[in-house]
Amino acid sequence: MNPIKVNHLKFSYDLETDVVNDVSFTVEKGSYTTLIGHNGSGKSTIAKLLIGLLEKGSGEILIDDLELTEANLDVIRRKIGIVFQNPDNQFIGATVRDDIAFGLENHQVDPALMDDIINNYAARVDMSKYLDQEPTRLSGGQKQRVAIAGVLAMKPEILILDEATSMLDPEGKSEINALVNALHKEYGMTILSITHDIEEVKKSDHVLIMFEGKIVKDGLPSEIMIDEKEMISLKLDAPFSVKLANALKRRGIVLKETLDTERMVAELCLLRSKK
Template sequence: MNPIEIKNLNFSYDQTQDVVKDVSFVVKKGSYTTLIGHNGSGKSTIAKLIIGLLEKEKGSILIDGEELSLESIEGIRRKIGIVFQNPDNQFIGATVRDDIAFGLENHQVEPSEMDVIIENYAREVGMSEYLDHEPTRLSGGQKQRVAIAGILSMKPDILILDEATSMLDPEGKEDINKLVKQLHKENNMTILSITHDVEEVLKSDHVIVMYEGRIVKDGTPSEVMKNEEELIRLKLAAPYSVRLANELKKLGIPVKQAWDMEGMVDELCQLLLNK
C-alpha cells in the first residue's frame, strides 16, 4: 500500500482556472520524494490538498489506501506531519518548550516522557539554548528550526516539507537535512519534500516535476535532472554538475555521470590519468 496516492486531481481557487490539473502520482513507502516546479506551478496547493486544508474538486487522494474525506481526515492527519515555508504562521506556545509540547500533547505522549523528547529534538535542531525563549522573538531561521522540531518530535509516518529549509543558512539546512534523513532511515518515514534546492533533489529517491499545474516529469533524479534545456523550459535550473558537463561536451570532453559531483570529479581524474 502506498502512503500517498493521487489520482486525477483537480483544484481551482476561483472555480474558473484550475491550478492543479489532472494530477496523478504515487509516493512509495519509505521513499524520499521531491516535488519541484516553478513558483505558482501548484506544488504547495497539492500539499494543502493532501492534508485537507483545501478541498479537491475532482479526483482522489489516498493515504495508506484510505480515501481522504471528512470522516477519515482526523485519522489521516495523525499520520502526516507538515512544515510550511513561513514559520510565523505555525506557532502556538508561549515558549519554545511549550510550542514543541503542544504537538506531543495532542498525540497523548506521557508528560513524564515529554521533557526528554523535547530536549532531544531541540538539541537536534540546535535550539537547546532557546527552550525558554518566546518563539515570536526568534529570528526567522530559528523559528523554522523550532517548527521542524515540533513536527519531527511526533514522528509522523509521512512527513511533508513545503520549502521548510529555504530560510535556513547552508549549515542549518544541512543539519536539518541530516536529521530528516536519519528519521527517514530509522523509522522508515515517508518523505515528500517540496523544494527548489537542486542538491536535495539529486539526493532524493524520486522526483516529480510540475509545470503550470500539471505533472510533466516523474522519475529518478538522474533521469529528470540531466537535460538542461528542458529544465530551463520548465523554468527550473540544472544542477551545476550538469551545466559543467554540457560545457565540457562542447569542448569535446564527454562526461557520463553528469548529475553527481563526486562521480564527475572521479571521471575527470581518470581522463587526466589516461593522458
C-alpha cells in the first residue's frame, strides 16, 4: 500500500495550459520524500490536488490505495496533514490555543487530553508564550511555527509541507526540521516536503524534480543531484557540495565524493596528507 500514488495527473487553472501535465509518482510508506522545482513549476498545485482543494482535470490520485473522490474526501483528509506556503490562509481560531484545538477537535481527539497535547506541541515549536495571542498578530515565521504545531499535534499518517518554513531564519528552519525528523522517526509518518532547501533534499529518501508542470527526475538524491549543469538547466540551485567539488575540479582536484560534505573533507585531508 502506498500513502500517495499519482497516475497521469493533469490540471489547468484556465483550461488552456496544463500547469500539472501528465504527472505520475509514488511516495512510499514511511519515506521522507522531497519535491523541488523552479517557481511556478506546479508544486503547490500538486499539494492542493492531493488533498482535494483543487479538482483534477484527468488522471488518478490514490491515498493509501483509496481513490480521491468527493465521496472519499473526508476519510482521506483525516489521513493527511498539510502546512501551506502562506500561513495566513490557515488560521481559524481566535487565539493560537483555539486554533490548535480546532484541528484536534476535527480529528476527534479526547477533550481530556487536548490541553496536554496543545501545550506539548506549542513548546516543541517554541510558541508556548503565544498560546493566548491572536494568530493574526504574529510574525510570518511565528505563524508558520503555529501552523506546524497544529498539524503535527494531529499526528497525521501523511504530512505534506509546502515550503512550510520559508519565513523562518536558518536557525528556526533547522529547529523545525529537527522536530519533523524526530516525529518522522518516532511514529513513521510519511513525509512529502516541497522545499528549496537543498540540504534537506540531500538528506531525504527520495526526490522528485518538477520542471514546467512535469516531473522530470525521480529517484535517490545521490543519483539525481550530482550534475550542476543539469540542475542549472532545471532552474535549480546545485548543492553547495556539488558546486565546491566542481570548483576544485577546475583547479585540478578531482574528488570521488561530491554530495556528502563530511566525506569530501575527509577525502581532501587524505589528498593533502599524501602530498
